[in-house]
Amino acid sequence: MDKHMNQASPATSSGSTRALRLVGPALWILGLLIPQLLSPAWITIGGIFAIYSIVALSQDIVLGRAGMYDMGHAVYFGIGAYTSAILSLYFNWPILWTIPVAIVLAAALGAILSAPIVKLRGDYLLVVTIGFNAIFVLAMQNNLFGMTGGADGLFGISGPTLFGHMFGTQSDLFYMNWVVLAVVLWLMGNLDRSSLGRTFRYIKHDELAATTLGVNARNYKVAAFALSAGLAGLAGTLFAMQLSAVSPGSFRFTDSVVLFAIVLVGGQASVPGVLLGTAMMFVVPQIFTEFAQYRYLAFGVAMILVMILRPQGIWPARKGVI
Amino acid sequence: MDSILQQFINGVTVGGIYALIALGYTMVYGVLKLINFAHGDLCILGAFIGLTVLTSGIFGGLSTPVLLILAFLIAMIVVAVAGTLLDQFAYKPLRKAPRLSAVVSALGASMLIQNGIMLIWSPNVQVFPNNLLPSTTWQIGGAYLSFVQLLIIVGAFVLMAALYFFVHHTRVGTAIRATAIDQDAARLMGVNVNRVIAMVFIIGPVLGAVGGLFIGLYYRQTYFTMGWSYGLSAFIAAIIGGIGNIPGAMLGGLVLGLFNAFAAGYVSSSWQDAITFALLIAILLVRPTGLLGERVAEKV
Numbered sequence: 374m375d376k377h378m379n380q381a382s383p384a385t386s387s388g389s390t391r392a393l394r395l396v397g398p399a400l401w402i403l404g405l406l407i408p409q410l411l412s413p414a415w416i417t418i419g420g421i422f423a424i425y426s427i428v429a430l431s432q433d434i435v436l437g438r439a440g441m442y443d444m445g446h447a448v449y450f451g452i453g454a455y456t457s458a459i460l461s462l463y464f465n466w467p468i469l470w471t472i473p474v475a476i477v478l479a480a481a482l483g484a485i486l487s488a489p490i491v492k493l494r495g496d497y498l499l500v501v502t503i504g505f506n507a508i509f510v511l512a513m514q515n516n517l518f519g520m521t522g523g524a525d526g527l528f529g530i531s532g533p534t535l536f537g538h539m540f541g542t543q544s545d546l547f548y549m550n551w552v553v554l555a556v557v558l559w560l561m562g563n564l565d566r567s568s569l570g571r572t573f574r575y576i577k578h579d580e581l582a583a584t585t586l587g588v589n590a591r592n593y594k595v596a597a598f599a600l601s602a603g604l605a606g607l608a609g610t611l612f613a614m615q616l617s618a619v620s621p622g623s624f625r626f627t628d629s630v631v632l633f634a635i636v637l638v639g640g641q642a643s644v645p646g647v648l649l650g651t652a653m654m655f656v657v658p659q660i661f662t663e664f665a666q667y668r669y670l671a672f673g674v675a676m677i678l679v680m681i682l683r684p685q686g687i688w689p690a691r692k693g694v695i
Numbered sequence: 696m697d698s699i700l701q702q703f704i705n706g707v708t709v710g711g712i713y714a715l716i717a718l719g720y721t722m723v724y725g726v727l728k729l730i731n732f733a734h735g736d737l738c739i740l741g742a743f744i745g746l747t748v749l750t751s752g753i754f755g756g757l758s759t760p761v762l763l764i765l766a767f768l769i770a771m772i773v774v775a776v777a778g779t780l781l782d783q784f785a786y787k788p789l790r791k792a793p794r795l796s797a798v799v800s801a802l803g804a805s806m807l808i809q810n811g812i813m814l815i816w817s818p819n820v821q822v823f824p825n826n827l828l829p830s831t832t833w834q835i836g837g838a839y840l841s842f843v844q845l846l847i848i849v850g851a852f853v854l855m856a857a858l859y860f861f862v863h864h865t866r867v868g869t870a871i872r873a874t875a876i877d878q879d880a881a882r883l884m885g886v887n888v889n890r891v892i893a894m895v896f897i898i899g900p901v902l903g904a905v906g907g908l909f910i911g912l913y914y915r916q917t918y919f920t921m922g923w924s925y926g927l928s929a930f931i932a933a934i935i936g937g938i939g940n941i942p943g944a945m946l947g948g949l950v951l952g953l954f955n956a957f958a959a960g961y962v963s964s965s966w967q968d969a970i971t972f973a974l975l976i977a978i979l980l981v982r983p984t985g986l987l988g989e990r991v992a993e994k995v
Contacts, residue, residue, distance in 0.1 A: 442795070489980060495794075496730055497979055500934055503927070504972030511969045626923070630802055637799045670810040676803025677785045684792035 397645070401555055408544035416543045417615075418659050423550035424611045425635075426651045427557050430644065431604035432632045437641030437690075438570065439597035440577030442495045445502035446632050448486075448509045449479045449602035451624030453609020455513065458527045458619045459520050469533045472610050479606025480599040487598035491591055506626045513621040526620025530613050550611050557604060561644055573597055574642070634672075638679045640686030649688055700838035702960045703953065708844045708913065710952020711851030715906035716929035717936070717944040718858065719899030725875030725939035726888075726895050729786065729797050733804035734903060735926015737778055739919070740808060741770040741904030742911035743816055746823060759827060770904040777808070778900030779893065805922070813919040823915040847909045854902060855945050862941055867894060875939055924968075928955075931975045937988025946986060 407419045428450050435443045456478050457471040490501050516523040532541025533549065540549070564570040575583040576590050584590050613619050635654055640646025653675070658668050679687060716738050723731040748754065748766040757765065785804045789797040831842045862868035873881040874891045882888050910925055911917040928951065936947025951971065958970045978985065 442798075490976075493979060493983060496724075496938075497934070497983065499730070499798075500931065501972075501976055501979060504975055507927075507972055508969040511966060515965055626927075634799050634802060637795055641795075666814070667810070669806045670814065673803040673805070673807030673810065677800045677807070680792070680796040680800040680803070681785075681788045684789060684796040 397558070401551070401558075404551055405548070408547055413543060414659075416547050418656060420543065420547040420550045420615055422651060422656055423547075423554040424608050424615060425655050426554055426648055427608040427611070428605050429632055429635045429639075429647050429651045430557060430561055431601045431608065433636045433642065433647050434564070434573070434601035434604070435597050436633065437636050437643070437647070438564070438577065439573040439594060441491065441594060441597065442499035443502045443598070443601075444499045444633050445504070445506035445509075445626075445629050446601075446605060447624040447626075447628040448505050449483055449605035450609045450612065450628075451509060451513070451619075451621075452479045452482055452602075453606030454613040454619040454623070455521060455527075455609070456606070457610040457613045458530050461530055461613075462527055463520060467534055468531065468610070468614055469535070472607065475606045475610045476603045477606075479609065480603030483602025484595050484599040487595050491594040491598070503626060503629070506624075506629050510621045510625055513624070522620070524621060526618060526622070528618035530617045530619070532614055532617070546611075546615055550615070553607070553611060557607075558644065560604075569593075569596070631672075634676055636686075638676060638686055640689040643686065643688050643690040646686050646688035646690070650686075698837050700836055702956045704835075704838055704840050704844060705960075706953035706956030707949065708847050708952070709955060710932075710949035711848055711855075712906050712909045712913070712925075712948075713929045713932045713952050714855060714945045714948025715851055715902045715909070716925065717933040717948045718855075718941065719903040720926075720930045721933040721936070721938055721941060721944040722871070722875075722895045722899050724933070725941075726871070726878070726892055727786070727790075727797075728794065730801060730930070731786075731899075732798070732801040732926075733781055733785075733808055734899065735924075735929065736805050736808040736812070736922035737774050737781070737900050738903035738907035738926065738929075739910070739917060739922035740777060740812060741774045741900075741907035742917040742921070743812055743821070744773045744904070745770040745908040746821055746911055746917060747816075749827060750824060763827065767905060767908060770908050771901045774900040774904035774907075775897045778896045778903075781808075782892065782896040809919055809922055812922075816919065818919060820916050820918045823911055823917070825915060828912065843912055847913060850905065850909065854905060858898070858902065859942065859945075867891075871895065872941075928971060931971060934985055935975060935978050937985030940985070940987045943985060943987035950986070 404419065408416050411419075428446070431449070432443065432446045435441050435446070453475040456475040457468060460466040460471040460474060461468045486505055490498055493501060513521045513526070514524045521527070532539055532546065534540070540546070564573075572583070572588055572593050575588065576593055580590050612623070616623075631654055635650035636647055637650075638653065639648070639650025654672070658665070661668075664671075683689075716735065719734045719738070720731060723729060723734070745766040748769050749762060754762055754765060781804055785800045786797060789800055828846070829842045833840045833845075862871060870881065870886045870891050871894065873884065873886055874888055878888055881891075906929070907917075907922075907925075910921070929948065932947035932951040933944045934947070935950055936943030936945070951974070954974055955967060955971060959967055962970065982988070
């Protein structure tokens with residue numbers, strides 16, 4: 374039975390995965406009840422969780438699926454947020470119209486920045502992407518083109534309007550983020566089963582072998598960066614709406630480190646793992662707010678312990694999937 | 696606008712500090728192929744320990760030179776112990792794990808040390824007293840060389856020369872180089888690789904503690920996040936020189952220090968980090984293994 378399933382649909386081979394395919398949507402539907410059941414603080418936390426889940430999943434495309442050590446992912450998140458903020462504040466665009474521009478700009482930046490560097494070996498790539506992050510934060514702080522608002526950033530971004538009606542409350546934003554998260558999760562599932570996703574995995578596990586089979590590794594690596602940056606850009610727009618403000622402080626090297634850690638602590642190329650990692654980094658600290666000053670200390674200890682006890686992450690992707 | 700000679704003096708001072716810290720990164724990378732992200736924080740821990748020795752008053756009766764030597768010694772010992780503990784608890788269990796697991800453990804260790812410092816010494820900037828070192832300044836051809844700069848330049852170069860001698864002319868040093876080139880071959884030749892790794896986690900932090908305390912004395916302040924900014928610069932220096940290569944780290948530190956000094960003097964200091972990374976990216980695109988790095992076939 375199991376073997377038969379293996380042949381029929383390679384990406385959903387085991388029974389536990391089939392159960393998971395039911396549990397996942399069930400949890401998502403349960404999540405829709407958050408605004409009815411929980412306090413306003415938790416509605417905001419739920420919305421932010423959805424946004425960071427999208428960024429973490431996009432980081433996972435580059436890092437966990439295509440195997441490139443990108444430690445500057447906050448750049449693309451930030452570009453999306455700043456694009457939406459600038460278009461809506463300086464050019465009076467309705468914020469929903471800025472979404473395609475944010476996605477395209479972030480994806481283009483991902484492609485342009487990665488094209489010359491994807492040939493670099495793992496650790497060198499990691500350091501160069503840290504550099505991109507540092508340069509991005511400085512550019513925003515130094516008020517590039519006089520539009521980024523310097524160190525304070527930009528504020529007063531209004532919520533989305535639809536049919537002349539403004540949807541700006543925390544629960545409106547929560548539902549929007551939650552729906553976008555579902556779309557992204559559906560896309561990630563498709564990526565798993567598509568030839569693009571398989572090619573990413575192939576390049577990650579054996580670039581040389583992939584190349585000998587005619588895969589243009591460089592193009593696919595740039596594509597992974599562009600795809601991942603575009604998704605991060607989408608999350609950036611949601612972030613700008615959620616906080617109605619953007620500032621360089623949200624897109625620092627530290628934030629990129631946290632995203633990087635989420636993927637590895639949760640489990641590379643594992644959607645449930647990445648979601649679990651995001652929850653650990655962004656939801657669990659909200660439960661222990663009175664210990665806020667110990668937050669990063671606890672993160673540090675948790676990162677070391679998880680890596681020692683489960684070097685593949687808490688919820689690793691199943692082996693043998695090519 | 697300062698003279699070229701002045702920029703040179705400033706650059707060699709900062710470059711010497713970068714080089715001392717870069718050596719710790721490059722030696723660990725050499726033997727473990729691991730970016731020790733916690734190294735910068737260990738170095739700044741040295742600055743905090745040194746400051747505490749200098750200002751706590753426990754050693755009140757001592758004269759300033761003796762007190763300074765004591766501050767350096769205690770900082771070196773504490774940071775060496777911290778480095779050894781770091782290796783034993785955060786890295787040793789991951790020797791056979793996937794490489795990225797060790798990187799995340801290093802990032803976790805960095806957060807742990809950084810926030811540990813914050814909880815012990817408070818998040819505020821800690822200021823070094825201004826009467827510790829003589830305020831003597833020498834004038835050389837229109838440029839000024841202060842006592843602290845002379846101390847740092849002489850200290851850094853003496854330590855680097857000592858390390859160079861140690862690595863190239865002693866048995867232990869030869870074992871370190873052999874392990875960096877090929878760990879398995881070194882083990883087959885009878886090198887105790889575990890002892891080499893332990894040694895690297897003592898030498899690196901000792902040099903780093905001196906570097907960190909130099910930073911504190913030079914800028915007369917220290918704060919808990921300083922480890923990431925200076926650590927990153929020193930790490931870039933190690934890469935510029937060719938990571939894993941000990942003379943490369945020294946050269947990279949000096950190149951980066953001079954480059955920073957001239958960039959800050961003639962371009963703009965608010966873009967300093969951006970300029971540093973631009974230099975790094977340019978060098979990596981032209982010479983992907985750094986200035987002194989050997990061109991080796993990529994391991995598949």
